[in-house]
Amino acid sequence: MEIQNNVSLKGKTTMRIGGNAAYYAELNTKDDVDEAVAFAKEKNIPLVVLGGGSNTIFADGTIHALVVRITASAVTKTNNTVVVEAAKNLPMLINDLAKEGLDLTPLTGILGTVGGAAYGNAGQGPKGIWIDEFIISVEVFAEGKWQTMTKDDCDYRYRESWFKDNPHLNPIIWSVTLRLPEKSPEEIAEEIQRILQKRLDTQPHIKTAGSCFKAVGGTPAWKLIDEAGLRQTSSGGVHISEKHANFLINDGQATFDDAAKIVHIIKERIPEGLEVEMRFIKEDGSLEF
């Protein structure tokens, strides 16, 4: 495993915001994970795991941490059970499985990796289907050891998990075992097209990190933001999408502070019912919100 210095993170996030990682490594084996953890411990710096960067932005300066990205993405299939390594791109997995007659369509249109999805229980809205519906177990390095956690151990809730609850244990998800419903490939392909079209009609998909907030009351986040008259809000190079009031868009030159300022404005005007979902990673490797 090679540890690089001063690696730009901007292009590694879909919103294209971020400075440089003081240390950066790509992890292709479990030994690489062990080595990375030991390196961060020795240097006494945080270890930040990055997946596809589709829900994350970094501060604009130097991130004083070891930022790691898993690159292992093998998929092993036995009947309708698949073991997927963390770096597998989720949209690609959905398409690959469709050809085999395995149905993961409820997650269509969600960007990023399988590791990122299993970390944050990615999926539909509060009453919809999330990835935990399909999860049997997760292989993870946490609390200084390798372990296989059952779905129950992962304590999944709407956009929440044991992994998110325990950042101090530095969980690194290596692979996920899924069990999937079977359907005809044609039927699945049609459903994928239907969902993608709906997303294209209702959501932006460039230079954004997806939903910025999650709703914790009954009202969807976009509706609360809209009702508060904040749809036109902008700050520097970031504005709230015209198409979807819960998506922040980078106009091209956006900074971390521009995006954070919009979150502060929304939080001030809507003190209840919203929690920040996007990962705003500060220079010291901790979360802004």
Ligand SMILES: Cc1cc2nc3c(=O)[nH]c(=O)nc-3n(C[C@H](O)[C@H](O)[C@H](O)COP(=O)(O)OP(=O)(O)OC[C@H]3O[C@@H](n4cnc5c(N)ncnc54)[C@H](O)[C@@H]3O)c2cc1C
């Ligand atoms: C256009 C668009 C639409 C979206 N629609 C949805 C949606 O409908 N539903 C939804 O849930 N999300 C949605 N998102 C948000 C995003 O796609 C998901 O949150 C996705 O699961 C993030 O995966 P990632 O690999 O990009 O994670 P990243 O953004 O890279 O990381 C997110 C978090 O996961 C952690 N993480 C990532 N990989 C690992 C790992 N291997 N081990 C431990 N921790 C890890 C990171 O440390 C970070 O805290 C959307 C985003 C965009 C841009």
